Amino acid sequence: MLWRYEDLLRRNTHSLVVDLGFGATSITTLEMAARLRTKYTDLEFVGLEIDPERVKVANQSAQPHINFQLGGFEIPTTQKPLIIRAFNVLRQYEESEVAKYWAMMQARLAPNGRIIEGTCDEIGRRATWIELDNSQPLTLSLGVRLHGLDDPSEVAERLPKILIHRNTRGNRIHTFLQDLSRSWDSHSGYRVFGPNQRWRAAVNSLRDSWPIVNKQHREGELTIEWSAIAPD
Secondary structure, X not given: OHHHHHHHHHHOOOOEEEEEOOOOOOHHHHHHHHHHOOOOOOOEEEEEEOOHHHHHXXXXXXXXXXXXXXXXXXXXXXXXXXXXXXXXXXXXXXXXXXXXXXXXXXXXXXXXXXXXXXXXXXXXXXXXXXXXXXXXXXXXXXEEOOOOOXXXXXXXXXXXXXXXXXOOOOOHHHHHXXXXXXXXXXXXXXXXXXHHHHHHHHHHOOOOOOOXXXXXXXXXXXXXXXXXXXXX
């Protein structure tokens, strides 16, 4: 997903990227740093966790451009981050608390920075994430592994906290996922060309009724304007 921010990173050298809630191991922070620093060698990375033992263990594998700190949504870094990645963090909180924690992260974000807040399964087959700037949510993205996919609405079980309980009749996110499923089914004839071609056809057919943002379809990804599916 961070490929989308290449222009932002290119324009902002010597920036900080934060991995909020890196988890039981530091692998997400280390992999993110390894991939991004192949192009942006001046980037710095901080992994944050509220568990002191996890921070202690993670710092044993730290590198000069990566460090791990104790902290959470307050983002206790000396530098304001250009990108904050917060995956599988808000899922454990109440929906009523989401806006408060979004605001805490936004207050610490660098000008023109981005927050990527979302949820994924353990092996990355299904993921959803919301992109926010300094003041508001901008988009919702869905990412699914196409090979073996029966129904793209299966991603609903990994919706971000602000949406997970809204996938019911009468809510816009539910309507959108149902439309996506119907479009996927109606393009079943594309199976002979492979799942990526079927995905492209299914997404393209939604453009007349939904504000799909991404013009080029990475395999299994879709981005829609937040205003179209935001909770009422």
